[in-house]
Amino acid sequence: MTAQTEKRFKPWDDETAQQIAADNRDRPGALMPILTELLEDFGYINPEFVPHLADLLNLSRAEVHGVISFYHDFRTTPPGETVVKLCRAEACQAMGGAKLAEHAKQMLGVDFHGTTADGRYSLEQVFCLGNCACAPAVMLGETLYGRVTPERFDTVLKKHKGAA
Amino acid sequence: MKIYIPKDAAALSLGADETAEALAAAVPEAEIVRNGSYGLFWLEPMVEIEKDGRRIAFGSVMPEDVPSLIESGFGAAHPLYLGKTADIPALKMQNRLTFARCGVIDPLSLEDYTAYGGFDGLKKALEMPPQKIVDEVKESGLRGRGGAAFPTGIKWQTVLDCAADQKYIVCNADEGDSGTFADRMIMEGDPFTVIEGMIIAGLAVGATMGYIYLRSEYPHARDTLRAAIKTAYESGYLGDNIQGSGKSFDLELRMGAGSYICGEETALLESLEGKRGMIRYKPPLPAIKGLFGKPTVVNNVISLATIPVILEKGAAHHAAFGEGKSRGTLTVQLAGNVKYPGLYELAFGQPLRDLIYEIGGGTATGRPFRAVQCGGPLGPFLSERQLDLAVTYEDFAEQSAMVGHGGVVVFDDTVDMAQMARFSMEFGAEESCGKCTPCRIGTVRGYETIDKIIRGENRAANKALLEELCDTLIHGSLCAHGELIPYPVLSALREFPEDFGLDRQAA
Ligand SMILES: Cc1cc2nc3c(=O)[nH]c(=O)nc-3n(C[C@H](O)[C@H](O)[C@H](O)COP(=O)(O)O)c2cc1C
Ligand code: SF4
Ligand code: FES
Numbered sequence: 001m002t003a004q005t006e007k008r009f010k011p012w013d014d015e016t017a018q019q020i021a022a023d024n025r026d027r028p029g030a031l032m033p034i035l036t037e038l039l040e041d042f043g044y045i046n047p048e049f050v051p052h053l054a055d056l057l058n059l060s061r062a063e064v065h066g067v068i069s070f071y072h073d074f075r076t077t078p079p080g081e082t083v084v085k086l087c088r089a090e091a092c093q094a095m096g097g098a099k100l101a102e103h104a105k106q107m108l109g110v111d112f113h114g115t116t117a118d119g120r121y122s123l124e125q126v127f128c129l130g131n132c133a134c135a136p137a138v139m140l141g142e143t144l145y146g147r148v149t150p151e152r153f154d155t156v157l158k159k160h161k162g163a164a
Numbered sequence: 165m166k167i168y169i170p171k172d173a174a175a176l177s178l179g180a181d182e183t184a185e186a187l188a189a190a191v192p193e194a195e196i197v198r199n200g201s202y203g204l205f206w207l208e209p210m211v212e213i214e215k216d217g218r219r220i221a222f223g224s225v226m227p228e229d230v231p232s233l234i235e236s237g238f239g240a241a242h243p244l245y246l247g248k249t250a251d252i253p254a255l256k257m258q259n260r261l262t263f264a265r266c267g268v269i270d271p272l273s274l275e276d277y278t279a280y281g282g283f284d285g286l287k288k289a290l291e292m293p294p295q296k297i298v299d300e301v302k303e304s305g306l307r308g309r310g311g312a313a314f315p316t317g318i319k320w321q322t323v324l325d326c327a328a329d330q331k332y333i334v335c336n337a338d339e340g341d342s343g344t345f346a347d348r349m350i351m352e353g354d355p356f357t358v359i360e361g362m363i364i365a366g367l368a369v370g371a372t373m374g375y376i377y378l379r380s381e382y383p384h385a386r387d388t389l390r391a392a393i394k395t396a397y398e399s400g401y402l403g404d405n406i407q408g409s410g411k412s413f414d415l416e417l418r419m420g421a422g423s424y425i426c427g428e429e430t431a432l433l434e435s436l437e438g439k440r441g442m443i444r445y446k447p448p449l450p451a452i453k454g455l456f457g458k459p460t461v462v463n464n465v466i467s468l469a470t471i472p473v474i475l476e477k478g479a480a481h482h483a484a485f486g487e488g489k490s491r492g493t494l495t496v497q498l499a500g501n502v503k504y505p506g507l508y509e510l511a512f513g514q515p516l517r518d519l520i521y522e523i524g525g526g527t528a529t530g531r532p533f534r535a536v537q538c539g540g541p542l543g544p545f546l547s548e549r550q551l552d553l554a555v556t557y558e559d560f561a562e563q564s565a566m567v568g569h570g571g572v573v574v575f576d577d578t579v580d581m582a583q584m585a586r587f588s589m590e591f592g593a594e595e596s597c598g599k600c601t602p603c604r605i606g607t608v609r610g611y612e613t614i615d616k617i618i619r620g621e622n623r624a625a626n627k628a629l630l631e632e633l634c635d636t637l638i639h640g641s642l643c644a645h646g647e648l649i650p651y652p653v654l655s656a657l658r659e660f661p662e663d664f665g666l667d668r669q670a671a
Contacts, residue, residue, distance in 0.1 A: 007383075028437070028438075029418075029436050029437040029438035029439075029456075030438055031438035031439075032418065032419075032421070032435060032438045033418060033419075033438075036380070036418075036419040036420075036421060039380075040419075057438075066440055067438070067439060067440055071420075071421035071422055071423050071441070072421070072422035072423060073380050073422035074421055085381070087342075088587075089342030089343070089541065090342045090343055090500065090537055090541060090573045090584070090587075091342060091343045091499040091500040091571075091573045092342075093500075093579075093584070093587070094500030094501040094573060094574060094575045094576070094579065095500060095501055095528070098583075126381060126422070127340070127342055127424060127541070127591060127594075127595070128339075128340070128341070128342035128344075128381065129381050130173065130339060130345040130347075130348040130381065130382060131173065131174050131177050131345065132342065132343045132344070132345055132497070132499035132500065132505075132571070132573065133174060133203075133205035133345065133497070133498070133499045133505035133506050133507075134174050134178055134205055134208075134505070135500060135505075139381075143176075144173050144174070144176060144177040144384070146174060146177035146178050147177075
């Protein structure tokens, strides 16, 4: 019935990571699907895994590192339990997005790219969540919220904290 | 009784799951279908009940409305009652070709899909020689809906004419333009249409492998596409020997990783190859040397999702909508500060002013309109005096405006256009691929210079510097990212100089 579910990252483990890499190594352009799957499972790419990936795919470490550093999503440190993605793009700005961003930073006590001291939340800026008709938009994990006023942000966060 | 409640991400973002749960608990005997959204977002979560083959809609239904809905017998007396769904004025006025099924069907039901004309286009295509399919697309007048508006049939012809052992169809589902969500909606609400369009493209140009490159911000679309691709394989629409035709087509979903520039087709191809999303020099065109060096069709989601109806109903049916060289429909996405935000599939030629004031109902806040940005983050801002133009590629080009992917973002009079211009440059810098200097460095200089103007440092001189910088970007950039960033900046400067502390004379 429920279409939106809370998703949790697993702690990094080399064995699963190696399995993901091995399963995908023969796909054309394998590095991206491997990295995006690692990200989906663990929420980050462990930099210590780079040499293994480079060997497996016959690439230089610099090449693998170059790809990881190019894409905004590929963080190399574990995120908080839940990543809060806040839209900074135009449609959300037109509906008070900048004010919401300030509020979210203050509530969480972090800036963009920061993780709260208790490790619960990481705050990230994104440019559009495809929810521009219900602006401003925020995503917690993979759960999307629309028309997020500062008050609604607090309610959502409170509920989220309570549910965990 | 059947009850429909969307599982479109935007509907979910307004509480559709909670409403669905409340209804399931209150009416346990009902069959609950999670459909796509019609795109009338001020009415989401929209609930429909099907009685005697008619669908009756109720708008903005929250869990607390459920008891009264039941008490009213889902009747006309209820304050949230909207009447027959098909008669809702905002839907009735549309020309739904591409989105005909979106909202109507269960997105993952093959039965629903085929009952509403799904795969009829493919059936025809399977009987046609490739050149005939390409001709049909040419005659339809379809132009790419991803932004550049290149005629789709001509692109396909190039790929068809290339001799190669392998060709590819790539669906650009990066939908990076802020203010747009049509790709997301169709992928979530009618995913088989996208798949069918890709199969037909494969048949047309002789490609047997397809990729969908989806942005990572769309986990709901990801899950729906994964399920739809699985079903299409299981039912013999993908893989070898499609429906016993002897033709084959394989399809894979690939995820992006939060890079706007990867929506540009050559950067997208680099990313699909597992590399940094750096722009390639053109020529060669991707149609000739694309993915892994092979001839490749790169098309936007909406372009591909429009192919099935063109094959099903014929090129002439599609070409009958619109005017001039803007044929068919544009999926206008009204967003931002507007009273009735949503997706409106309309024949080309609507006056922009009507879109904002009549269809959109003016601003959501009720404050005066100040600016509109069409065509995504690289599109110029237009002011009140510029609204009298029709939404066609020709009219927009004449005004140096952009149709792009059909995004229309409205701002009221509280907007600070100097901040918007700064944001454009900051966004440009953040998402630059870094390959050429004007864009990599120029965008940073750009927002630094705007900051100086805002702070009141040497305004006239810095304004001149900014304009010079923009000129360098327009003429010295390798790709449209750098070339277009100046447009929102210069338009803000020209139309709203007072926000920069400049007077109109000086501007
Ligand atoms: C900076 C930049 C970003 C782009 N982003 C997208 C995008 O997100 N989605 C898209 O379909 N096209 C995007 N395009 C256009 C593509 O390069 C390409 O023209 C399009 O995918 C071709 O498909 P179409 O002919 O069906 O429109 C972008 C172009 C540029 C320059
Ligand atoms: S204009 Fe910008 S995005 Fe385009 S190639 Fe140059 S640096 Fe890359
Ligand atoms: S602009 Fe914020 S969700 Fe699209």
